[in-house]
Amino acid sequence: MKKWLKWLLSIILLLIIITLVSFKLYFHVKIPKREGVTILPALHTDVEIITDNYGVPHIYAKNNHDLFCALGYIHASQRLFQMDQMVRVAEGRLSEAFGSKLVDLDIFMRTLGIGQIAKEIMPKLDTEVINIIKAYVEGVNTYIG
Structure with a gap:
């Protein structure tokens, strides 16, 4: 040859x-973690998260607080970068991370005022919805912290 x-x-x-x-x-x-025990201090009761063969987590909780806290933790553990980018898009801050090519998009998103709208809507939400949001954020922050 x-x-x-x-x-x-x-x-x-x-x-x-x-x-x-x-x-x-x-x-x-x-591949996300499929077995083991993780202690989340924010939880009030035990929560079971079973990940199926497709990598989809199924959360079993006894109350809404624990359910959404675990959901926030799972989302952050699997999608933190994506979550950060979505916040940057909504606030018109993508160019901070990815350069001046995205300034026009940032200007457009700031013109829409999504961040300001969210701040105005938040006090008008039902107490139960606010508690769900707080529990979710607590789960995300637990993962980050």
Whole structure:
């Protein structure tokens, strides 16, 4: 066999191996925790979170506070970067993280005033809804902290 063909086959084989290892590492890191015990001080009672074979967590709680606190914790543990980016979009602050190319989008989002609207709506919400939001935020902050 010609020398260049051996080199070409070796390079192709090496690229295949690198690709397979990369996929394994990427998906291994992205798979959420499926078993074990995590103590969340914010919970009032025990909460059970069962992750199915598709990686979907199912939360079983005895009250709304614990349910939404656990939900916030799960969301933060799996989607914190995405959550941060959504806040940046809504507040018109994407260019802080990703540069001046997004200034026009930031100006548009600030013009919409989503942050101000949220501040105006919050005091008008039902007490139960506010408690749910606070529990969710408590779960997110527990993960971050």
